[in-house]
Amino acid sequence: MHDDTFTYSANISVMFTEHPLLDRPRAAAAAGFDDIEMWWPFEQPVVENAQLRELAAAISQAGVALRGLNFYAGDMPGGERGVASIPDRAAELRANTAALLELAEATGCRSFNLLYGQRDARFSQAEQDSAALASLQRAATAVASIGGTVLLEPLAKGHNGDYPLTDPEQVVDLLRGPLAHLPNVKLLFDLFHLGSNGFDIVGGVPGLIQWIGHVQVADSPGRGEPGTGTLPIVASLDSLANAGYEGLIACEYRPTVRTEDSLTWIDGHAA
Template identity: 35%
Template sequence: MKLCANITLLYPELPFIERFAAAAADGFKAVEIQFPYDTPLAVIQHELQQHNLRCVLINVPAGDLMQGGEGLAAVPERQAEFRAALEQCVEYARGLQVDCVNVLPGRCNDNSRRAQYLATLQSNLRLAAAALAPLGITTTFEAINTFDMPGFLIHSGQQMLDVLAELQQPAVKAQFDLYHMARMGEPLVEFIRANIGSIGHIQFADTPGRGEPGTGELDFAAVFAAITESGYSGWVGAEYRPSGPTSSTLGWMQRVPAA
């Protein structure tokens, strides 16, 4: 497995700009960043080059999603805002030479509009793929559990597959987050084995507390084995909330064959 560090969640004990060096020192060859836009592109590029790292994934800006709002990607009235967010993202994605850009579907607070929101999400995913595929970048979108984000539009593996079936876009894949899907009671090993061709990026944390492997209930030996045996060639992102200084929570890495 090719492991990368999500430096938005990992190394919270350090200022953001110091997390690149820390990740490299701990043996990571790549990082992912949820929303890099508060840091100038040139600064991130310098840190990556300085520490021989790659940035493999960023998210499209998601508006008010992290503050409890519906976000941008599925809200019909916010399509202009999504286009502007995508334009900003493309600049960073091109400059960082990422493998994937993730679109967060967001919430739907009025279930009677769910079909309309899904149609808007599909339209915006097509828009993202049209902008990113020529750069060799895969567009992903993810399901998020409804305990952490009530009302999240996409919250199961099947819903991701349904969107992909509707889109029929080879440049759009599912981002499969083990933590979120385990929280929703999804059969992780079975889903990975059956649908690995539809998965463009994988992330993980233990459940239910979103800590490092070994702090909860997830059978990482079984899930990591399923990923390895599936032939998946993408990156697997450590996106957890460390229970202590991040470097002291990385014992699980010794049990994972990392590329």
């Protein structure tokens, strides 16, 4: 789906949920999307190859491109937000990386969101940060083999437990510092998360543009489609365009109406 400036993708983990997962790519295509993204769609980090093939086939048959995929992030419905920083869960992430690469090879996906993980009282902060950096190193090296990019995302306070990355400058500090040798790790600029935290999603764009690898959009409060909250989303998109952002804008919102009926804001922005 396009406006005069950007191409939009649909995150089918939160959109088109009126349909079973394997039917959502076709529903997105029928609504006008050529591109989709999703969170890791399985409960476990590794699944049978047949399940990966089935999902890849559903995407291919729908005629859409999978442009973004999350690494396994633990029990997301149960409140977990990543396992990268948790020392005794590194094996889960390693195993998931192989499965993720298989799905990426089958679909052409090259953008991968790796959630940092919440603080775990069983380990020191230093132990957790060290584990996260090692996880990021392994993930970035693995996806580099297919020309892929790892995305690192700040999340909204109050919605995601004790998740330590809540400001884009925290991610930039990592990209400038211990991750500087990994050019394929970028900032995920999510308007909902950053706007909910009080970050200036309009004026703050120019200073971050060189680090931004992907943009996601939802309104706040509520995480519904743009126009259901109070964030200056159109102004933020204009700021991104003026700063030179040329990537996708991913719709990662929870529609307050039928998904197809929530898309009028895109046409409105084009006008």
